[in-house]
Amino acid sequence: SDDQSRQLWKMQTLTVLSPQQDVEEEDQEFEEELQRNPYNPKTWFLYIASKVESRPVVRNLICERAVKQLPGSYKIWHSYLTDRIKQCDDLCITDRRFEATNNAFERGLTFMHKMPRIWMMYLEFLMRQHILTRTRRTFDLAMMSLPITQHERLWPLYVKFIRQPGVPPETACRIYRRYIMLEPExxxxxxxxxxxxxxxxxxxxxxxxxxxxxxxxxxxxxxxxxxxxxxxxxxxxxxxxxxxxxxxxxxxxxxxxxxxxxxxxxxxxx
Structure with missing residues (x-):
């Protein structure tokens, strides 16, 4: 539920958004630089890149700290969410890490709601999970958040979604009517x-x-x-x-x- 998700986010925030007590030697330089200037995206990028071979949880912790300090950084959110998606590649869609990634996207879209690429990444990820109602509502939310001039980027994906097995024909027909109003050709x-x-x-x-x-x-x-x-x-x-x-x-x-x-x-x- 939404309340449970918010509570989980608060619990994560308490542990995620502060540097580890025992900083590894190789991280010392990054941590010291971030203490001097936590708003330098280049330092965060280098820090994250240095963890490319580390366990995903380590990268995620650093990324969460980065987006906390720089919530308006498209590059950091895009990099982080791309990594979260890749972490789910070999998982069953019932794995809790899928929902954790969904939550990360929804936090990111609080700040990135004018960025069509982030919406499209999230929508494609939801389509993988076959969560029909949630996906449809997210498409509609994306349409409301983006200017109509950018809707043409979403519609091909929306049409692909309504052709998926399991989408009720009445729902699909209603969405198609909206699509043709915009693109009658x-x-x-x-x-x-x-x-x-x-x-x-x-x-x-x-x-x-x-x-x-x-x-x-x-x-x-x-x-x-x-x-x-x-x-x-x-x-x-x-x-x-x-x-x-x-x-x-x-x-x-x-x-x-x-x-x-x-x-x-x-x-x-x-």
Whole structure:
């Protein structure tokens, strides 16, 4: 719970944020320099780099001290969180070190909430853990925290997330609608997804809008004729599932447009 996480953070802070009582000889120079100037990022970086072969817990302790002194340092947070992710590479996702890394990210985002790269690192890490609700909420929080001009960096990852197994179709469809509002040129991607989750009525409605939009240019290089053919096939093969459209009127419109297909279309209409 949140209360337990805060309590754990307080307990860690008591032990983590002060230098060790027994400083190793090789660390003496760093510790003395940090006592003189604890706000020098270069000293912290060199200190952390000197521990590259040490146990992760040792590096983590130093990094926690560093971000305590320099909470606004993007480089230190990025380096630290990258290391925390690597420490989880060979672990089962139920290992408590995953949640400890999640907590480190959330502390970091208190200060780094305007940094899209940190959000993306955290979101990719959450996706590895298959925590669906938490991941979706974190995506939404990232969208709220970042200016809309940077949302295009998040959307490809968000779309990848909603295609994961286990994401409820209704949730995925709702997120896709938001995505297409921002990037309408990707509507064919949404239509393909809707068909894959058997939302055929919504797919047909969107496809109708596409074929009637004189300015639409297919990103997949498909002609209007191909789009019309897809729409007609979708309606004719799923008459009970496509209920929001006037199928007869649309097919008659297609007959007027594409006389070369008149035989097929009249058969479909019948």
């Amino acid at each position: 990707n509507v064919e991607e949404q239509i393909k997804f809707l068909k894959s989750v058997h939302r055929l009525d919504e797919a047909a409605v969107l496809l109708t809008k596409v074929v009637n939009d004189q300015n639409f240019v297919s990103k997949r290089g498909r002609s209007k004729h191909k789009l019309w053919t897809e729409l007609c096939n979708l309606m004719c093969k799923n008459p009970l599932k496509v209920s929001s459209l006037k199928v007869d009127a649309i097919l008659r419109g297609a007959i007027r447009r594409y006389t070369s297909e008149i035989g097929y279309l009249w058969t479909s209409l019948a």
